[in-house]
Each structure stands twice: as C-alpha cells, then as structure tokens.
Amino acid sequence: MLNILLKIIVVPIVLILASKILPGVHFPYLYQPIVTGVVLALVGHLLEWALLKKETFWVSLVVDFVISAIFLYTFAYYYQDAYVTIFGVVLTSVVLTAIEFFVHLWLLGSGRARKEPSY
Structure with missing residues (x-):
C-alpha cells in the first residue's frame, strides 16, 4: 500500500519537473x-504485482521503461497543446525507471x- 502512495506522489512530480526543465516535454x-502520473503509477503498481520477483528484476525494469515511454507519448498526443519529443520521452522514462530501480x-x-498471502 505504501508503494502505490509513494508512486502516486512521486511520478506526477517527476512529470511536472520534466515539463518545466526539459525542452522536449511540455504540459501546459x-x-x-x-x-498522466497517476495513471502511470497505477499501471506501474499492477506491473509490479504481476512481474516483480528476484528472478525478473531487470525484466520488470525494462517493461517499466517501455510502458512509461508509450504512455507518455500517447497521453501527450491527446492533451490540448501538450507535446513531447522522442528525446524528452526517453529521458523522462529513464528518470522514472531509475526511481523504479530503487523502489x-x-x-x-x-x-x-x-x-502469497502473509499469515
């Protein structure tokens, strides 16, 4: 539960900062x-639930990176006046994946x- 709360707070903050700092990411x-951050946090939590084990640590990070990039690119396409470049998407996804590494x-x-359930 603490994980999802952490993600719901951190991911939107990262996206807001990326929009303010990176020239290739613009959310007006x-x-x-x-x-976008809340949706990414929820999807990331579901991916962790489905994939995360010691044996699939790196696979889980690669999937997180790909899903983050796809979602960022797609969501920016549908928002009014928002845009992202491939470089901006990749850089933002790398930052999000680096955070996921530590999480x-x-x-x-x-x-x-x-x-498995804990008793």
Missing part, C-alpha cells in the same frame, strides 16, 4: 502531468513484493 496545464530494490529487500 497542471492537470496533464498529474493525470524495486526496496520492495524485494523488505519482502513486500511477495504474491
């Missing part, structure tokens, strides 16, 4: 990176990534 309205290490190290 504040709701756009927030909605995954924490989840696996703390045992929170287990799928």
